[in-house]
Amino acid sequence: MNDARVLVVDDSAAMRALFSDVLEQQRNVTVIGTAANADEARDQIAQLKPNVVTLDVEMPGMSGIEFLEELMATNPLPVVMLSSLTQSGTETSLKAYALGAVECFPKPLKATPEQFAKTVGKLGKIVLAAANSNVKAQKSSHRESRHSEVQFTWNGHYLAMATSMGGIDALTQMLGDFPAECPPTVIVLQSEPALVDTFINRMAGELKCKIAMAKDGAALTPGMIHIAADPEKHVVFEPGSPPRLRMVQRDPVDGARPSATLLFGTMARAGVPSVGAILTGMGGDGAKGLRLLRDAGSRTFVEDPATATVGETPAAAVAANAAEKILSLDELSVALVASCNQG
Structure with a gap:
């Protein structure tokens, strides 16, 4: 370092x-x-x-x-x-x-x-x-989706992701590729809540699918992305038809709240078809939980630490043997959508 x-x-x-x-x-x-x-x-x-x-x-x-x-x-x-x-x-x-x-x-x-x-x-x-980050030259905040002509039919897999430092930019690039009826998606985003609010409001006008701040009791259904960023509450997965999110007040897990490890762990215990991913970030939150998902038979992906804006969290996930595949951000975007598509 x-x-x-x-x-x-x-x-x-x-x-x-x-x-x-x-x-x-x-x-x-x-x-x-x-x-x-x-x-x-x-x-x-x-x-x-x-x-x-x-x-x-x-x-x-x-x-x-x-x-x-x-x-x-x-x-x-x-x-x-x-x-x-x-x-x-x-x-x-x-x-x-x-x-x-x-x-x-x-x-x-x-x-x-x-x-x-x-x-x-x-x-x-x-x-x-x-x-110790990977600085990229100036990039456009708008780009054409690569999935505009790809037919998407949800295959029943729930998608969960975690990111922190560098995550808003990564998600801005990635979520534009999500189809209108995207897989039910939960993202733990460690960032200032007010900034996340502004991010959600902007993305709501740009994405084909819907996006909102995660709320207690929210149903996990296709076409919706839930962003968990409240530093006072964890987000967990509650099985059901449909499954729902629960916001719980507990102590931080390994220093993180909301904790991606806790979210991933509740999905692993539920035994539902899942896809998990860790993007750019600082610290190690999510690495242990992603390993639990992988051990439970879920597909797991990690952004390449060598090319992620901040490689600390991806590197922790790789070290925990939590990654089925290690991909660049562009490759990861394609793989996540494909893993949840019947086509």
């Missing part, structure tokens, strides 16, 4: 000092410089050669989004966006992901000291993961 050499870019001197101090407390993370605007950042990047940049969205002159677009077009680097705008789950954050930001991190502007410490404590781990 590479150490993180970070350039902190923020127009506020107080914020530069705060985030620099937070990051310096993380093992294997070093702040090598700071910048107050895009011009300073451009010079510092050329001189200091950081392998991660934290970038404020709101800056005088060239905005953070504009500088991100320039950076990804000319000198792609792992970028973590830092702004109050990311906290409210705005279109700005989704644009940052589309342009190539590895993660969008909320500035805890209105928080108790305890909440503040908990929030910023995550930043060091995120930056370290970003330093």
